[in-house]
Amino acid sequence: MREHCIGVLAMQGAYAKHREILARCGAPSIEVRTPQDLEQCERLVLPGGESTTMYRLLMAAGLWQPLAERIRAGMPVFGTCAGMILLSQRVVEQDQRAVQNYGVQPCLAVIDLEVKRNAYGYQMDSFSTELDLRTQTPENAAFAAFVRADDGYDAKDANDPDGSSLPVILPTILPMIAIRAPLAVAWGSGVDVLLRHRDKGGDKRRNKREGRAETEQAVCLQQGKILVCSFHPELSDNTLLHRYFLSL
Numbered sequence: 307m308r309e310h311c312i313g314v315l316a317m318q319g320a321y322a323k324h325r326e327i328l329a330r331c332g333a334p335s336i337e338v339r340t341p342q343d344l345e346q347c348e349r350l351v352l353p354g355g356e357s358t359t360m361y362r363l364l365m366a367a368g369l370w371q372p373l374a375e376r377i378r379a380g381m382p383v384f385g386t387c388a389g390m391i392l393l394s395q396r397v398v399e400q401d402q403r404a405v406q407n408y409g410v411q412p413c414l415a416v417i418d419l420e421v422k423r424n425a426y427g428y429q430m431d432s433f434s435t436e437l438d439l440r441t442q443t444p445e446n447a448a449f450a451a452f453v454r455a456d457d458g459y460d461a462k463d464a465n466d467p468d469g470s471s472l473p474v475i476l477p478t479i480l481p482m483i484a485i486r487a488p489l490a491v492a493w494g495s496g497v498d499v500l501l502r503h504r505d506k507g508g509d510k511r512r513n514k515r516e517g518r519a520e521t522e523q524a525v526c527l528q529q530g531k532i533l534v535c536s537f538h539p540e541l542s543d544n545t546l547l548h549r550y551f552l553s554l
């Protein structure tokens with residue numbers, strides 16, 4: 307293992323964007339495609355993308371088992387969207403035809419969390435919104451302190467050490483970009499909810515048909531050194547969650 311070596315799983319999906327945002331946090335990373343790459347890493351990001359495809363590529367690369375073992379042995383890991391699905395204990399499908407056609411989605415079962423895949427419906431039901439950090443009440447004291455202490459401006463770029471060319475980031479707002487996002491439906495007592503978002507938690511047509519009301523949905527959760535979120539923090543300019551992950 308190389309000291310401070312951060313890996314980004316690069317089988318498929320939004321890994322390049324995670325590497326960009328980590329670089330802006332002053333944390334260069336390597337792309338992980340083989341068990342040898344994984345061995346070098348001290349911590350790992352599992353990006354969003356398509357979890358079934360990622361599972362198949364992980365199996366083909368002989369990475370599934372080593373990945374599960376490293377995470378169980380305490381490697382800090384950050385799973386976003388499809389990455390959150392892969393880390394979960396159990397996956398339920400929004401679309402039952404998916405189960406008939408492809409079977410149940412295998413997962414690494416390292417965080418005590420059940421997720422519903424594609425809970426918000428089709429690609430066109432994807433959405434972008436903002437979480438107001440001032441109204442959040444994270445269950446994890448370290449995260450709450452991290453957010454309180456954050457001035458939102460300390461992202462560093464190797465080519466721009468004083469951050470002067472970065473866009474101004476409001477410290478109180480965290481963009482939430484959800485692309486065919488999973489929904490956290492149940493979790494164990496060892497899991498802390500860090501961020502919540504009020505919505506109807508289903509696809510638009512179903513919400514309307516069933517007259518669903520908005521409720522609070524957990525969109526970012528943590529169990530020990532495992533951090534997951536159902537959205538794509540790497541697609542916005544806000545580096546808060548990546549910096550928090552680096553602090554774990």
Ligand SMILES: NC(=O)CC[C@H](N)C(=O)O
Binds near residue numbers: 386488
């Ligand atoms: N943006 C994403 O990562 C989408 C996840 C995808 N819907 C899946 O089931 O894997």
